[in-house]
Amino acid sequence: MAEKKHSIWVFGDYRNYFQNRVTLQLLSRANDLAKMIDAEVCATVFGHEVDEWVGEYIAHGASKVYVCDHPALTFYSTDIYVVLMERLVRQYGPEIILVGATSFGREFAPRLAKRLKTGLTADCVGLDINDEGLLVQTAPAFGGSLLTRIVTPEKRPQMATVRPGVFQEIPHNYQAAGEIVNVPLPDDLPGDRIRLVSSERQAAREQKLGDASVVVCGGRGMGSRKKFRNLYELARVLGGEVGATRPVVYAKWADEDALVGQADKHISPKVLFSFGISGAIQHTAGIKNAGFIIAVNKNPNAAMMKMADVAIVADAGQVCTALIRELKKRIRS
Numbered sequence: 001m002a003e004k005k006h007s008i009w010v011f012g013d014y015r016n017y018f019q020n021r022v023t024l025q026l027l028s029r030a031n032d033l034a035k036m037i038d039a040e041v042c043a044t045v046f047g048h049e050v051d052e053w054v055g056e057y058i059a060h061g062a063s064k065v066y067v068c069d070h071p072a073l074t075f076y077s078t079d080i081y082v083v084l085m086e087r088l089v090r091q092y093g094p095e096i097i098l099v100g101a102t103s104f105g106r107e108f109a110p111r112l113a114k115r116l117k118t119g120l121t122a123d124c125v126g127l128d129i130n131d132e133g134l135l136v137q138t139a140p141a142f143g144g145s146l147l148t149r150i151v152t153p154e155k156r157p158q159m160a161t162v163r164p165g166v167f168q169e170i171p172h173n174y175q176a177a178g179e180i181v182n183v184p185l186p187d188d189l190p191g192d193r194i195r196l197v198s199s200e201r202q203a204a205r206e207q208k209l210g211d212a213s214v215v216v217c218g219g220r221g222m223g224s225r226k227k228f229r230n231l232y233e234l235a236r237v238l239g240g241e242v243g244a245t246r247p248v249v250y251a252k253w254a255d256e257d258a259l260v261g262q263a264d265k266h267i268s269p270k271v272l273f274s275f276g277i278s279g280a281i282q283h284t285a286g287i288k289n290a291g292f293i294i295a296v297n298k299n300p301n302a303a304m305m306k307m308a309d310v311a312i313v314a315d316a317g318q319v320c321t322a323l324i325r326e327l328k329k330r331i332r333s
């Protein structure tokens, strides 16, 4: 196969299921973009005993993986990973680098961009290629009230961090072949300025909401904290998770990590219930990948009702209670 002139790199953030999903979503979008600029899609994997992830990334669309596998890389280290990546980038010259906007990605990518003296668009919610073949990076600006499109005409590589849930991963293909480039650990790496004393995995709700196939989302129209809490019962019966709009989070009816929308979380459930939500653009930006939407609202003209596959004009609290009762009855019988 002819060598491609350009390459798009995706930083492999594999620490747990959630972070790995972002990487897979980016590999998927990188494949779309690669077709537009005739580029190859590569992933990088740094760590120790990482074969599983290398295979996973090839199965999800990476045609080449740069792997640095060494006991010294057992734990994530911003200092070391940035230097390693910088050297690889200088050696191989990728056109584009994509990093998941995870807490690590948000720490890692700006430092890398600084060392490479290039630009970085943080927290993108869209990626495309324009007529000049430049990466168009869509990101919220001015506190999320505007979406802005950014290109990097001169500096290379073009770099972006991308929010989880914006793109859909492509189904894995374990028959896919990919090239593995083993990168030795340089012996002149800087010491890590941070010493890891211990680490403990915290069960993350965020992860569950982003990956849930059923989400029950509630808005101000639920009327009170007490009524809103019924949505948790409905989600439990349906085996789903609860999401919320901003006013609900501000009113402390739901935790911050339940917020859905452009300011925070993009979700892609197969079925989305939307109770008492008007459908403001800042909220619907986070649900555009939802499959089937059932909305309940007193106002038939609410934007959310227009967007729904099934729109029920009724009191949200009453429909929620009735649904719980009916579903429980069916489970019992």
Ligand SMILES: Cc1cc2nc3c(=O)[nH]c(=O)nc-3n(C[C@H](O)[C@H](O)[C@H](O)COP(=O)(O)OP(=O)(O)OC[C@H]3O[C@@H](n4cnc5c(N)ncnc54)[C@H](O)[C@@H]3O)c2cc1C
Binding pocket: 142, 143, 144, 145, 218, 219, 220, 221, 222, 223, 244, 245, 246, 247, 248, 259, 260, 261, 262, 263, 264, 265, 275, 276, 277, 278, 279, 280, 281, 282, 283, 296, 297, 298, 299, 302, 314, 315, 316, 317
């Ligand atoms: C910079 C910025 C960023 C933002 N980011 C986000 C974000 O990430 N996520 C987000 O959600 N919002 C965000 N917002 C807020 C957003 O603009 C909306 O204000 C918010 O989504 C509205 O929430 P809501 O639908 O719960 O409330 P409302 O807009 O007040 O809608 C309540 C709905 O409930 C219906 N209703 C009332 N009573 C009942 C009843 N008894 N039964 C059934 N229906 C009823 C009403 O008809 C109405 O449609 C942001 C705003 C700004 C300015």
